[in-house]
Amino acid sequence: MSAVFAGSSLSQISLLTMLPYAAILAVAGLGQTLVIQQRGIDMSVPAGISLAAAIVGNYTSASGLGLAGVVALAVLAGAGVGLINALVIFKLNVTPLIATLAVSTVVQGYTLAYSHGRAGTAPPEFHNFAIGTTFGVPHLFVIATVITAIVAWVVRRTMVGRRLVAVGSGAGAATVIGIRVRRYQFGAYVIAGALSGVCGVMVAGYLSSPAVFVGNDYMMASVAAGVLGGTLLSGGIASFLSTSVAAIFLSQINMLLQNRGAPFSVQLMVQAAAIAVAIGAKSLLGGVPWRKIARRQGTSPPAGTLEQDGAAEDTHDVSILKDAAVGGSTAETVSSARTERVDPTGELHQRGSDIG
Known part of the structure; x- marks a missing residue:
């Protein structure tokens, strides 16, 4: 499709520009997929990304943490957002959609206060690494590939992953056979938050001076990547590799629309349409005898x-x-x-x- 409507979107320069954004979306989509697998949804992804990006962007050598320490702090901050989500959802019995939206609003307010409304600038060496390539492959894409492989392996090949799938498939049955359901549900939200923190670190490094609310672009996109990748909103079934492939597909579509001069609003409508088509196709297939x-x-x-x-x-x-x-x-x-x-x-x- 790209070759037909905008051949330039398949040029080397365009692909090298698209792949880092696809990598960031893929990591955000992995976290969203984990939550959807547990029959939830995480609308606080933008907040986790923005907070982590602000922490990296406002890094100073005087902090004494070092660059690695700041990156770890940013990821832990994202995990903290996920933990708060889980506490509100499972301890206060609030619907995931409402809970994560509320938490997102609070965290966004804190991010604004923490950064004083300034974007900040990532350390030059970190920016140079983020925009760099190895054998022509962007570093961020390599990182996303490694994270995807780890998450997919853990879910498919380890006891923890299999129990996570069991809980998503049916919390009642999982409780009966002795699985500590709350532990895995909490874990899904915490890991999703940590992955949002990783996204924030990647965004801050790649853009160098990200906007205060840079994560807002990834709320619908992360859901679209997960659903388009085949994750069932009813929980249980999920494919993390497919989520990453869907992220590349959506990023390429966005690149195509940008080359055609389409505004950002059209990109949002395409993401919404992708979710509707994925869900609609599942319903239609389910209606066939x-x-x-x-x-x-x-x-x-x-x-x-x-x-x-x-x-x-x-x-x-x-x-x-x-x-x-x-x-x-x-x-x-x-x-x-x-x-x-x-x-x-x-x-x-x-x-x-x-x-x-």
């Missing part, structure tokens, strides 16, 4: 469709036990998990006992 078609052809329903999800529902608890077993009889635990899904309050079980 895949199970009947598959039965006639002797195959299985397409992966990711609602029909296929329904067909796999009976083995959902067994897969959780296989990946995140924490003791107890397999038969008893599967029975308990299924009872939790059908009768989460235990009311039906109690009535049966009374009648008996």
Whole structure:
């Protein structure tokens, strides 16, 4: 599409300009994907990015922390924002959308007060590294690739990651089999906040003098990257590699629109359209009678469709036990998990006992 409408967007200069922004969006999208996987949403991504960028931008050698210390402080500040989100959501029982928006507003106000409304300037050596390349590949893109690989490996290959998926798929069933659900839900928001802090560090280094609220551009974009990458808003299913690919796709679309002279408002509409198309496509695929078609052809329903999800529902608890077993009889635990899904309050079980 870029080659047809704006061939210059595929030139070496354009790609080298696009890839750092794609890398920043990819890292922000990874954090958003972690939260969406837990059936939440993080609208405080801009606040975490802006706060971290302000910390790096207002760095002075007189602080005594050193550049590495300031970078670590910025990432920890982002993680702190994520921790506050988790506390408000799970301790005060506030809806994630409202909670993260409220936290975002408070953090943005603090960022404005901390920076005194000044953008600040990142250390020259840090800026030179951020805009540099190795073998023609931008450093920020390399960093994003490494982070993507680590997150994807942890989620897919470790017990912690598998339990994180189990919690996102069904907190009730995860609780029944002994997983400490709150620990993993808190962890998802904290890690997402830390990744926002990493984004802020990357933005500050690349732009050298970022705006005070530089993170505002990434609120809708991070959600779009996660949803377009195939993450289900209902939780559980997520692909972090696909999120990073979606970030590159969205960044290339933005580059195309810029080359065509489209204003920023059009870019926002494209991001919103990408979310709508991704969700709409999932709904349309789910409305097709895949199970009947598959039965006639002797195959299985397409992966990711609602029909296929329904067909796999009976083995959902067994897969959780296989990946995140924490003791107890397999038969008893599967029975308990299924009872939790059908009768989460235990009311039906109690009535049966009374009648008996």
